[in-house]
Each structure stands twice: as structure tokens, then as C-alpha cells.
Amino acid sequence: xxxxxxxxxxxxxxxxxxxxxxxxxxxxxxxxxxxxxxxxxxxxxxxxxxxxxxxxxxxxxxxxxxxxxxxxxxxxxxxxxxxxxxxxxxxxxxxxxxxxxxxxxxxxxxxxxxxxxxxxxxxxxxxxxxxxxxxxxxxxxxxxxxxxxxxxxxxxxxxxxxxxxxxxxxxxxxxxxxxxxxxxxxxxxxxxxxxxxxxxxxxxxxxxxxxxxxxxxxxxxxxxxxxxxxxxxxxxxxxxxxxxxxxxxxxxxxxxxxxxxxxxxxxxxxxxxxxxxxxxxxxxxxxxxxxxxxxxxxxxxxxxxxxxxxxxxxxxxxxxxxxxxxxxxxxxxxxxxxxxxxxxxxxxxxxxxxxxxxxxxxxxxxxxxxxxxxxxxxxxxxxxxxxxxxxxxxxxxxxxxxxxxxxxxxxxxxxxxxxxxxxxxxxxxxxxxxxxxxxxxxxxxxxxxxxxxxxxxxxxxxxxxxxxxxxxxxxxxxxxxxxxxxxxxxxxxxxxxxxxxxxxxxxxxxxxxxxxxxxxxxxxxxxxxxxxxxxxxxxxxxxxxxxxxxxxxxxxxxxxxxxxxxxxxxxxxxxxxxxxxxxxxxxxxxxxxxxxxxxxxxxxxxxxxxxxxxxxx
Numbered sequence: 033x034x035x036x037x038x039x040x041x042x043x044x045x046x047x048x049x050x051x052x053x054x055x056x057x058x059x060x061x062x063x064x065x066x067x068x069x070x071x072x073x074x075x076x077x078x079x080x081x082x083x084x085x086x087x088x089x090x091x092x093x094x095x096x097x098x099x100x101x102x103x104x105x106x107x108x109x110x111x112x113x114x115x116x117x118x119x120x121x122x123x124x125x126x127x128x129x130x131x132x133x134x135x136x137x138x139x140x141x142x143x144x145x146x147x148x149x150x151x152x153x154x155x156x157x158x159x160x161x162x163x164x165x166x167x168x169x170x171x172x173x174x175x176x177x178x179x180x181x182x183x184x185x186x187x188x189x190x191x192x193x194x195x196x197x198x199x200x201x202x203x204x205x206x207x208x209x210x211x212x213x214x215x216x217x218x219x220x221x222x223x224x225x226x227x228x229x230x231x232x233x234x235x236x237x238x239x240x241x242x243x244x245x246x247x248x249x250x251x252x253x254x255x256x257x258x259x260x261x262x263x264x265x266x267x268x269x270x271x272x273x274x275x276x277x278x279x280x281x282x283x284x285x286x287x288x289x290x291x292x293x294x295x296x297x298x299x300x301x302x303x304x305x306x307x308x309x310x311x312x313x314x315x316x317x318x319x320x321x322x323x324x325x326x327x328x329x330x331x332x333x334x335x336x337x338x339x340x341x342x343x344x345x346x347x348x349x350x351x352x353x354x355x356x357x358x359x360x361x362x363x364x365x366x367x368x369x370x371x372x373x374x375x376x377x378x379x380x381x382x383x384x385x386x387x388x389x390x391x392x393x394x395x396x397x398x399x400x401x402x403x404x405x406x407x408x409x410x411x412x413x414x415x416x417x418x419x420x421x422x423x424x425x426x427x428x429x430x431x432x433x434x435x436x437x438x439x440x441x442x443x444x445x446x447x448x449x450x451x452x453x454x455x456x457x458x459x460x461x462x463x464x465x466x467x468x469x470x471x472x473x474x475x476x477x478x479x480x481x482x483x484x485x486x487x488x489x490x491x492x493x494x495x496x497x498x499x500x501x502x503x504x505x506x507x508x509x510x511x512x513x514x515x516x517x518x519x520x521x522x523x524x525x526x527x528x529x530x531x532x533x534x535x536x537x538x539x540x541x542x543x544x545x546x547x548x549x550x551x552x553x554x555x556x557x558x559x560x561x562x563x564x565x566x567x568x569x570x571x572x573x574x575x576x577x578x579x580x581x582x583x584x585x586x587x588x589x590x591x592x593x594x595x596x597x598x599x600x601x602x603x604x605x606x607x608x609x610x611x612x613x614x615x616x617x618x619x620x621x622x623x624x625x626x627x628x629x630x631x632x633x634x635x636x637x638x639x640x641x642x643x644x645x646x647x648x649x
Contacts, residue, residue: 034058034108034135034333035058036059036105036108036109037049037053037058037059037107037108037111037135037329038060038062038063038081038098038101038110039061039073039077039110039111039112040063040098040110040118041092041112041113041114041115041118042063042068042071042113042383042394043072043395044381044382044397044400045383046062046076046113046383047073047076047381048325050062050073050076050077052323052325052326053325056326058329059079059107060079061077061080061081061101061105061107062074062076062081063081063098063101064080064081064082064083064091065082065083065091065393066082066088066091067391068088068391069082072382072388079106081101081104083097084097088394089393090210092116092117093210095117095120095123095126098110098117102130102132103130103132108132109132109135110132111135111136111325111329112135112136112308113308113309114308114309114311114313115308118136119142119307119308120142120210121139122139124136124139125139133332133333135287135329136287136332137285137287137307138284141286142307144282144283145279145285145289145304145306145307149213151304152302152304154282154283155282159215159216160216160218162216165191169218171187171218171221172188172218172219173186173187173188173216173217173218173219174186174187174197174198174201174216176201176205176211177211177214177215183209183612184202184204184208185251185252196603198216200615203586207613208612220294220450221450222296222449222450222451223294223449224247224295224448224449224450225245225247225295226243226244226247226264226272226300227246227290227291227292227310228244228273228275229259229324230280230289231287231288231324231327231337231341232280232285232286232287232337233331233335233337234286237336237339238280239337239340239341240277241316241320241322242260242316242344243264243272244257244258244260244261244312245257245258245259245261245262245448246312247449247452248437248443248452248453249452249453250362250457254312255433255437255453256349256350256351256437257350258315258348258349258350258408259316259318260319260347262408262446263447268295268298268300271300272291272300279291279302279305288313288327288328289307290305290308290313291304291305291306292306309325311352312350314348314350314379314381314402315348315350315404316348318348318379318404319344319346319348319404320341320342321342321345346411347404347405347407347408348403348404348411349403349408349415349438350400350401350415351400351434352400353397353398353419353430353431353434354396354398354429354430355367355369355390355398355426355428356428356430357428358461359502359503360580360581364396364609365427365429366389366390366391367389367426367427368388369387369389369390369426370425370551371386371423371425372384372398372399372422372425372426373422373423374418375422377403377414377418378401378402378414378415378418379402379403379404380402381399381402382398382399390427392582392609398424398429401415402415408446409444415438416434416435416438419434419435420556423553425548425551432460437452437456437460440460463502463503463504465502466554466556466557468541469555469559470499470506470508470554470559471519471534472532472545473497473499473545473547473559473561474510475510475517475524475527476527476528476529476530476543476545476552477497477529477552478495478497478510478512478517478527479517479527479528494509494510495511495512496508496509497510497561498561499552499561499562500562501558501559501560505562521536522535522536525540529547530544530545531544531545532545543555550562573625573626573643574645574646575620575625575643575644575645575646576640576643577616578637578639579607579635579638579639579641580614580616581607581637582636582637583608583609583614583634584608584609584632585605585606585629585631585633585635586606586607587606587631588605588627588630588631589602589605593627595623595624597621598624599618600617600618600619601617601618603615604617604618604624604629604642604644605642607635619644620644620647622645622647623644623647625643625644625645626642626643627641628640629641629642
């Protein structure tokens with residue numbers, strides 16, 4: 033019997049595995065980088081081991097350090113989580129060679145399927161040869177052979193962009209997975225991303241636990257997932273389950289895994305097999321009533337599965353909550369997560385607690401929120417409502433995108449495909465803050481003044497406050513009167529630091545307010561308090577390119593020097609943040625008059641990287 037498990041991962045992933053282990057009475061061991069010394073997963077574990085000597089972004093890729101940590105902490109098993117080393121056969125062998133139990137598939141199965149190129153060949157498919165791609169093959173997708181999560185992926189629609197896409201994908205894949213191998217495959221514009229959860233034991237039983245639809249993807253990263261995949265003909269769903277079981281049996285697979293397909297025109301196209309749990313596994317757990325981590329542990333202990341899987345019940349939908357700013361090109365956000373709370377009745381998987389810091393080194397995923405209900409429509413409604421009313425105080429997130437996506441008629445009607453955000457992203461992210469949020473913020477801030485000398489017997493000018501909301505400035509005015517605070521067009525029923533009640537056209541509305549320095553949250557609207565008078569020195573030259581996020585300059589365009597001529601849209605500087613590369617492009621055709629970026633430089637949001645003076649027309 034397994035008595036102590038080390039999880040070779042961090043954040044939400046490790047916390048989720050620890051939760052199951054605790055319920056089974058199994059001791060837990062966390063590993064952490066220096067950047068994660070006070071992270072939630074390190075605090076939750078019974079024992080935490082520092083991984084020394086590696087940069088934070090590389091720490092969790094060091095299998096040798098992790099095996100050493102497991103032995104030092106007295107663990108008798110290693111769970112790889114579902115990222116980093118989970119699909120590394122060398123790591124699996126190192127765990128077994130150290131005399132530890134590996135809670136995962138056999139190394140040879142990982143080796144056969146972990147590389148997407150090898151997996152395709154095993155299923156009788158061959159990737160495209162990058163040197164032989166022609167215009168007739170376009171569009172194509174450049175894809176990392178290892179790992180997932182959208183890293184190391186690029187769509188290529190023009191032949192002259194292929195070489196750059198290959199280079200960028202290799203660099204991003206090497207950084208994220210320690211493996212820079214990429215391959216090229218045809219890109220199907222309007223397919224659905226459907227996958228099958230499998231679970232296999234060492235006695236020859238393989239379960240196919242239904243289907244999942246993961247078609248809502250942005251930058252090839254899944255955003256919303258659900259089980260079962262809606263609208264599939266039963267014959268096609270059965271074919272997917274059969275193919276998934278065949279893939280598992282082909283490599284003598286054991287444990288939990290996922291087989292992924294692209295479904296288009298009623299046909300299934302094999303994509304890859306992930307020899308690990310997926311981030312979206314909770315929707316399958318909800319529908320089938322199983323704990324997949326507990327089943328992984330039971331399989332690793334040699335227990336047999338029941339001959340048939342449990343029956344599916346109801347529908348489940350999951351949304352991934354990220355710290356990212358749509359107004360800044362979806363740049364990852366850092367800072368303090370002051371509060372994260374969702375209503376009861378939904379599942380919250382997170383690697384953060386209130387007051388934790390979201391750092392620069394890792395994925396910006398804050399949490400997964402999962403709703404289960406008897407029908408798909410009920411599950412969607414429950415999840416959208418929970419997200420809409422959740423308290424998320426801290427950096428900017430994609431919450432609004434999630435709520436609007438869940439309520440979009442194409443999604444509610446089950447007609448979505450992987451091009452959903454190509455068609456709808458702009459409309460789904462057009463700012464629509466509550467117009468009364470700035471006034472509520474100002475009244476909450478002013479409530480103390482109304483009791484301590486704010487009112488004057490002689491009428492005076494209104495008080496003025498300014499806030500930034502979704503990149504736009506808002507100015508609000510209010511007055512101190514004998515009766516308390518007042519504002520034009522509304523009746524102030526109540527105002528204190530945490531709650532403002534306004535009567536608008538005869539209807540009372542309540543606004544919960546929380547302030548953290550200059551950051552103010554009014555309901556679901558995030559505001560930044562601005563100084564009353566702008567700083568006249570805080571002006572930048574036209575064409576200034578600022579770092580949209582904290583990160584590291586990893587590349588500057590070859591031959592780029594001050595005085596060079598650049599064209600609109602040309603890549604100038606590449607930043608790496610949270611294991612993804614972000615390209616900074618020229619805003620217009622013109623002359624590069626300043627260049628402050630150099631490879632290796634650490635930058636903060638707003639750091640001036642370069643200035644492009646637009647050519648006069």
C-alpha cells in the first residue's frame with residue numbers, strides 16, 4: 033500500500049492531487065522552487081522540499097532533483113501531476129530505478145505516446161515534412177512534439193511565415209517542456225476538439241469514460257470544456273471510444289490518459305494521446321462520479337478496475353480562470369490575489385489562497401470552476417451565474433470572457449468549433465463595465481468624510497474623483513449635504529466603505545466595494561483610482577512600445593539598431609513570461625528612434641522597450 037506520495041508539480045495541479053491523498057490517508061510531499069517557497073501547494077503538503085540550484089522556470093523540469101527530494105522526504109511513490117515531467121519517459125524510469133512507485137503509465141507507453149510524432153505514426157499517420165510544404169498545404173499547424181497547453185503551437189497561413197513559426201515554436205517548446213522538437217500537420221479551420229478519457233489497470237481492463245468537448249480555445253489553449261461532448265451522433269461517439277481503447281491497448285497502457293481527436297464533417301481525425309491526466313478531467317469526474325486521482329493510485333497499487341465503468345449522469349462544464357488582460361493583448365498579469373470566492377454548488381480547483389502573489393514564472397491559471405447538473409443547459413447556467421457573482425479581487429482576469437462565452441448562442445446551441453474565438457473574440461471582450469461602478473467607488477471612499485467635517489453650510493463645488501475602468505477614464509462627481517452624500521440622477525440610500533446602495537429610476541441596487549490601495553473592486557468591475565490631476569511629466573513619445581507584462585527579453589529582431597527602418601506589424605522584441613513568448617511589433621511603418629531592449633533584460637509592466645517614429649505620409 034502507498035503511504036506517502038510526492039507530487040512532481042506545483043500550484044493547482046499539486047493541490048488537487050493532495051486533496052485526494054488526504055482523503056485516502058496518504059501523506060503528501062510537495063516540491064518547490066525558490067519562487068514557490070510560500071505557495072499554497074507547499075503549505076498544504078505534510079512535507080515540502082526545496083529544489084535547489086535551478087532557475088524558477090526550470091526547477092520543475094529537473095527530474096534528478098525531484099527523485100532526490102522524494103527519497104529525502106521518505107516518500108514511497110511519485111505522482112507526476114499533469115504537466116512538466118508527466119510525459120517524460122526518462123523521469124518515469126528514474127522514479128522506478130530509485131525503488132519508488134510510479135503513479136502513471138509504464139515508461140514504454142509514455143515513450144510511445146508522449147511524442148505526438150511517434151503517436152501519429154503508431155496510429156498509421158505521418159506529419160508533414162516542413163521542407164516540402166507548398167501553398168496547397170496551407171493552412172498548417174506547427175506543434176510541439178511534447179507537452180501541451182497551447183505552448184509551442186503556431187498557425188501558418190502564408191508560406192513565408194513558416195520558418196519564423198518553426199523557430200518560435202521550438203524556442204517556446206524547449207522553455208516549457210525541455211524539448212524543442214516540433215512537427216507540422218494540416219490545420220482544420222472548423223473542427224471540434226473532442227477527447228476521450230481512458231483509465232486502464234494492469235489486469236487488461238480499459239475504461240473509456242465518455243467524451244469531452246474542448247473546442248473553445250484561444251491561442252490553442254483550452255478555455256471552456258464539457259462532458260459529454262454535445263451533439264455527437266451515437267455512432268461517432270462509439271467510434272471515438274473504440275479508437276481510444278485501441279490506442280491504449282496498442283501500448284499496453286495503464287493508469288489515466290486522454291486520447292484527443294478533431295471532429296470535422298462527421299469524421300474523427302486522431303490528434304494525440306496524452307499519457308497523463310488533463311486539466312479538464314474534473315468534468316469527467318463529475319459526470320461519472322469517480323475520483324480519477326484515487327483510481328490512478330489504486331491502479332498503481334495493483335488493484336483491478338470493475339469490468340465496466342460506472343454510468344454517466346448529467347452534464348458538467350468547466351471554465352479556466354486566468355490572470356490576463358484583454359486590453360493588453362491578453363498579457364499575463366501578476367500581483368496579489370486579494371480574494372477568490374465562488375458561490376456554493378460549484379467546484380473550485382485552485383493553487384491560490386486569499387493574499388497569495390501571482391508571480392511571473394509560471395502559467396497564469398488562477399483556478400478551474402466546474403458546474404454539474406442534470407442537463408447541459410442547467411450546467412451552463414449554473415457555471416455562468418457562479419462566475420458572474422464570484423469575488424475575484426486582484427489582477428485583471430478573463431472572467432467576463434468566460435461568462436459571455438457560456439451565454440453565447442453558438443455555445444448554448446452546441447454549434448461551437450475551434451474557430452469560435454476567431455469569430456467572436458472582439459465582441460466577447462468589448463468592455464461593458466457597470467456605469468454606476470465609479471460612482472459607487474467614490475461614495476464608498478467618501479463615506480468617512482461625510483461624517484467628519486465633509487459638509488459645509490455654504491454650498492461648494494462638487495467633489496471629483498477619477499477612475500480607470502477597462503482602459504477608459506471616468507470622472508464622477510458627488511456632494512456632501514446635510515442629509516449625507518448625494519449625486520445627480522440617483523438617490524444615495526446607503527454608503528459605507530464596503531457597501532453602497534443607490535436608487536436608480538426607483539429601483540435599488542447594491543454595490544459591494546473592496547479597496548486595496550489604488551485598486552477598487554465594485555461587484556465584478558475592477559477600477560483603478562487615479563490622481564485628481566494627471567502628472568504632466570508622465571508623457572511618452574508617440575510610438576513608444578512598453579512592456580505589457582513582467583518578463584524577460586529573450587530576443588531582439590536580427591540587425592535591429594536605432595535608426596533602422598521598420599514596417600508596421602514587424603516583430604521587434606520578444607518577451608518570455610509564464611513560459612510563453614510574446615511578440616512586440618512595430619505599431620506603424622517608420623524609423624526606430626530608440627531601442628532599450630536587449631536579450632536577458634528583466635522588465636516590468638510599462639518599461640519602455642523601443643520607440644518607432646511613424647513615417648510621414
